[in-house]
Amino acid sequence: MAAFGATITRAGRRLLSSLPALFGVLVFTFLLMRVLPGDPAVFFASGPNAGKEEIEVIRKQMGLNKPVPEQLVLYLYDVGRGNLGRSMMTGQLVTKDLRERLPASLELTFAALLIALVSAVPLGVLAALKPGSVIDHGVRLFCALGVCVPTFVSGLLLIYVFYYLLGLAPDPTGRVDIFASLPPSRTGFLLIDFLLAGDIEGWWAAFRQLILPALSMALFVVAPLARITRASMLVSLGSDFVRTARSIGLPWWRVVVTYALRNAILPVITIAGIVFSTMLGANVLVEKVFSWPGVASYALDALLSSDYAPVQGFVLLMASVFVIVNLVVDVLYGIADPRVTIG
Amino acid sequence: MSATLRHAGWILRGNPLTGVAAAGVFLLMLVAIFGPWIVPYDPIVSNVSQALMPPSAAHIAGTDQLGRDVFSRLIVAARLDLAIAVSAVGISFALGAVIGAICGYAGGRLDRAVGRFVDVLMAFPLFVLAMAMVAALGNRVENIIIATAIINLPFYIRFARAEVNVRRNLGWVEAARACGDSHISVVLRFLLPNVMPAMAVQMSLNLGWAILNAAGLSFIGLGVKPPTPEWGIMVAEGARFISTGKWWLVAFPGLALMLAVLCFNLLGDGVRDILDPRMRT
Numbered sequence: 072m073a074a075f076g077a078t079i080t081r082a083g084r085r086l087l088s089s090l091p092a093l094f095g096v097l098v099f100t101f102l103l104m105r106v107l108p109g110d111p112a113v114f115f116a117s118g119p120n121a122g123k124e125e126i127e128v129i130r131k132q133m134g135l136n137k138p139v140p141e142q143l144v145l146y147l148y149d150v151g152r153g154n155l156g157r158s159m160m161t162g163q164l165v166t167k168d169l170r171e172r173l174p175a176s177l178e179l180t181f182a183a184l185l186i187a188l189v190s191a192v193p194l195g196v197l198a199a200l201k202p203g204s205v206i207d208h209g210v211r212l213f214c215a216l217g218v219c220v221p222t223f224v225s226g227l228l229l230i231y232v233f234y235y236l237l238g239l240a241p242d243p244t245g246r247v248d249i250f251a252s253l254p255p256s257r258t259g260f261l262l263i264d265f266l267l268a269g270d271i272e273g274w275w276a277a278f279r280q281l282i283l284p285a286l287s288m289a290l291f292v293v294a295p296l297a298r299i300t301r302a303s304m305l306v307s308l309g310s311d312f313v314r315t316a317r318s319i320g321l322p323w324w325r326v327v328v329t330y331a332l333r334n335a336i337l338p339v340i341t342i343a344g345i346v347f348s349t350m351l352g353a354n355v356l357v358e359k360v361f362s363w364p365g366v367a368s369y370a371l372d373a374l375l376s377s378d379y380a381p382v383q384g385f386v387l388l389m390a391s392v393f394v395i396v397n398l399v400v401d402v403l404y405g406i407a408d409p410r411v412t413i414g
Numbered sequence: 415m416s417a418t419l420r421h422a423g424w425i426l427r428g429n430p431l432t433g434v435a436a437a438g439v440f441l442l443m444l445v446a447i448f449g450p451w452i453v454p455y456d457p458i459v460s461n462v463s464q465a466l467m468p469p470s471a472a473h474i475a476g477t478d479q480l481g482r483d484v485f486s487r488l489i490v491a492a493r494l495d496l497a498i499a500v501s502a503v504g505i506s507f508a509l510g511a512v513i514g515a516i517c518g519y520a521g522g523r524l525d526r527a528v529g530r531f532v533d534v535l536m537a538f539p540l541f542v543l544a545m546a547m548v549a550a551l552g553n554r555v556e557n558i559i560i561a562t563a564i565i566n567l568p569f570y571i572r573f574a575r576a577e578v579n580v581r582r583n584l585g586w587v588e589a590a591r592a593c594g595d596s597h598i599s600v601v602l603r604f605l606l607p608n609v610m611p612a613m614a615v616q617m618s619l620n621l622g623w624a625i626l627n628a629a630g631l632s633f634i635g636l637g638v639k640p641p642t643p644e645w646g647i648m649v650a651e652g653a654r655f656i657s658t659g660k661w662w663l664v665a666f667p668g669l670a671l672m673l674a675v676l677c678f679n680l681l682g683d684g685v686r687d688i689l690d691p692r693m694r695t
Contacts (some may be wrong), residue, residue, distance in 0.1 A: 089537070091533075092530075092533045095531075095533070095534035095537070096534055096537050096538060100546070103547070103550050104546075104550070106550045106551070215676065215679065215680070216672070216676065218622075218675070218679065219622065219671075219672045219673075219679065220668065220671075220672050221626050221629060221649075221668070221671055221672075223633050223649060223650075223653075224649055224664060224667075224668030224671065225668075227649065227652075227656045227668075228664065228665065228668065230656050230657065231656050231659070231661045231665075235656070235659045235661075236659075243657070348539070349539070352540065352541050352542045353539070353541045353630075355541065356630055356633060356634065359633075360653065367542070371545065374549045375549065382546065385542070386538065386539070386542060386543075386546070389538070389539040389542060390538065393537055393539070394537075
């Protein structure tokens with residue numbers, strides 16, 4: 072219980088110390104968006120030959136006629152009340168748009184992280200068990216190649232192989248077939264919603280849509296995860312407690328899993344946290360290739376049409392996710408290694 | 415110097431891949447410099463009668479939707495892709511080293527302020543920040559360079575700051591100060607040269623990432639405009655034809671990106687082994 076309390080305290084301190092950075096992100100994005108070329112009021116007027124008065128009305132409506140510092144204060148006030156403004160592109164509240172699209176991005180990122188972890192950790196452990204062996208060199212080669220292939224290229228090549236050549240994958244557009252019926256939305260995660268609705272056929276269809284984009288994202292991040300697992304396992308396997316465990320005749324899998332891996336997992340958690348937040352931002356490339364209706368592609372569309380509010384909302388969302396992921400990593404640290412909380 | 419060379423030779427014998435990677439980077443440089451003069455076809459002029467031809471003896475990497483030779487476009491694109499990556503990394507290296515060194519040496523309020531700024535930059539999703547900056551500054555190649563340089567900057571600042579900070583109170587720094595050297599001179603003539611090797615390693619490891627970043631930006635339609643040949647935009651143009659089986663439009667630019675990044679990464683690893691003093695013993 073004391074250890075748990077210490078973890079919470081540490082996480083809380085982390086949260087407080089990240090608030091200034093979050094605030095900085097807010098202000099920085101606001102200013103950056105004000106530099107964007109093109110007048111959004113003109114963009115959202117009825118057409119290129121819209122009258123001066125009409126543009127002026129939209130300007131007033133968007134609050135663009137006030138001085139920038141005043142706009143900033145108003146914006147911060149709105150954010151404080153949980154109002155991120157309205158997207159001119161979709162006509163909806165940004166919070167609503169983001170809430171609708173965030174599950175798509177999260178589902179994709181979680182799936183990719185899961186695939187990456189499930190393949191990277193065993194690969195790293197195998198490589199560390201026999202350093203210098205064929206497996207070790209194979210894993211290192213795979214890692215070296217994996218970080219060199221951009222996700223948008225591997226995604227497209229996967230489409231070519233599994234959709235065009237083999238016909239195994241469905242049409243690479245979106246999360247479900249356009250004609251398929253959606254399950255009642257409970258979590259927003261389609262795989263979970265289909266399960267809750269007991270629709271196995273629908274679940275399978277959604278799974279088939281998800282697997283290629285998740286795989287192309289996973290390919291890119293297997294390398295850092297496998298590399299850190301290998302390095303960390305090498306240290307842990309060479310330590311005294313592993314030698315002791317071996318010498319008293321414990322079965323090898325217990326030595327490797329309970330003793331070595333448990334002690335080697337901390338750096339892997341750190342890297343997994345970094346990888347998760349990076350993937351969520353860099354999602355935009357994969358979302359573009361697979362027409363995935365996530366937050367990143369939403370922000371890109373908004374950015375290209377100088378629609379401020381969604382971009383600001385998106386960046387704030389991403390920065391908050393960064394903070395939350397760091398907190399989760401902190402808590403996982405405490406669970407994985409009780410010594411952390413004492414120090 | 416000869417000790418370094420001997421050490422480099424020893425590294426190369428132990429890790430022949432570094433030699434291969436160095437040769438690859440050298441070849442890439444040659445292609446980037448002489449590319450436009452050695453290509454078999456014009457990379458811009460379209461020839462619609464030859465559109466979307468699969469690889470053949472005449473067009474070893476096939477032709478695109480406008481009948482342009484993909485191989486020629488790949489070769490010509492090398493210059494632009496390399497120029498973007500090298501200048502972006504160069505800018506963040508130069509700025510990051512100076513800012514980081516000053517902060518690490520001076521400490522105090524300036525150090526804390528810059529540290530906060532770096533924290534804010536790092537709290538951004540970096541690729542998104544680059545996207546927003548290119549959109550804000552204008553959709554031009556120079557701005558891809560600036561955006562890539564800025565998202566790399568925090569890493570160099572932190573690195574240089576940490577490296578200078580551990581050395582600022584060492585004997586030889588105190589000796590230099592006691593001899594009457596000014597602060598600027600201590601930073602520029604004593605501290606920075608000491609930090610350089612580690613920074614150079616960082617830089618060569620960073621180049622591959624910069625190439626991928628720039629290609630990603632042009633893939634989503636920022637920075638480079640068609641018909642300019644560039645690897646990222648070539649993949650983007652080929653993406654429209656992948657579901658109908660025109661694989662060569664994506665596979666060859668993808669291969670070019672992969673090989674370039676691979677060579678830089680392997681060379682970076684090798685340079686680290688040669689320059690890192692801890693490996694030299």
